[in-house]
Amino acid sequence: MNRLQDLMEKLAPLPRAQRLAIYGLVCVLIMALFYTLVWSSGSEELSGLETKITEQTTKRDEVKRRAANRAESERELEELTEALKNALRELPNDREIPELLKRISTAGKKAGLEMRKFQPLPEVAMSYYAEVPVSLEITGSYHEVAVFFDALSKLGRIVSVQDIKLDKPEERAGKVFLNVSGKAVTYRFLTEEEIAKKKADDEARKKKGGKK
Template identity: 40%
Template sequence: MELGLDKFQDVFVRLARLPRMQRVAFLAVLSVGIVGLYVYTFFLPAQATIEQLEAQQLELQRKLNEVRSVAANLPAFEARLGELEVELKTALRQLPNSKELPGLLTDISSRGKNAGLEFRAFRPKDEIPRDFYAEVPIEIEFTGTFHEIARFFDDIARLPRIVNVSDLRVEIEREGPQATRLVVKGNATTFRFLEQALAPGGKAPTASRTPAGGKEDQA
């Protein structure tokens, strides 16, 4: 320790003997060295740590703001969720499930008979699967007067379930003194809800097949 102190004192003695300009230059270089040592040893690492902490603080503040925003809008989110659930239930009521489908098909046929129609064909065909529902096409052929047919279509339109009638072809069966009987051929399409489509982990929907040629419901 004494040897180091002696050398330190010797440096200052020699420094004191130097001309004034050299002493100033030496002290300037020494000051720059001390400042540089401080900058690289203490200031820059501390600055990096400060910047890292500032970034963490900003990220935490952002997350806190998100939480506050969600908390502030939670009643609105819950209200909207309730509305969507009601809308979903309303929509699903228009799509029968597999258990309700036979009853719907019977209802359609019965409404036609009650309107005075005579069915010649009422054949459900192969289902066409979609995202969460399946189309159920039905080949139809019936006879009746214009008013009977209009009444049947009006009854179908009033069903709570969705039933679309398309590809209609109308021919005259026979003309009478009071009413002309018509033959109508075409397709009726209803829709079946696929229960597995909304089930957690459910598999992709597949078509439910009916026997080739379908099953005819005799009038």
């Protein structure tokens, strides 16, 4: 990334129009880096985790239906229940979310970014987990933005960045800055009570929608 900054300095003597055109190309490279480091790995990891949770839950429910006081089935049920819990541990719970959001904010500041906006948004409940989005607006150099994306990919929790937008690069005191907006989305697992409530609410909506 220091080489990138050196390149920006070497471009300084060029006419402004040419510099901005080259900066635009670098923006494309930043987007490709973001997709590789954050979005692609995070979304694939979440998709795999959701599939794993669904499979384990289906198996667990199947064993419950045929348990009928058989010791072997009870043992298998316990094993599958534990496997489901292990899968869910890959997502933070509601008590861990504030700390995780703090780590995301800290990662931006450590990268040297100006955090112009960091606003938690309402959760979106899915089947076994909830999306926890945060609206972001950050300003920084190419290097600082890339460092931030890389830090998100190494947080140890699934964090994806969505709806990313890069405004036209700005020059300040001979340096190039990006204005970036988007959403950082992390995830938490739903408790059994929340899952049951969501299923009940979904069923109620289906019944209501089926009425004429």
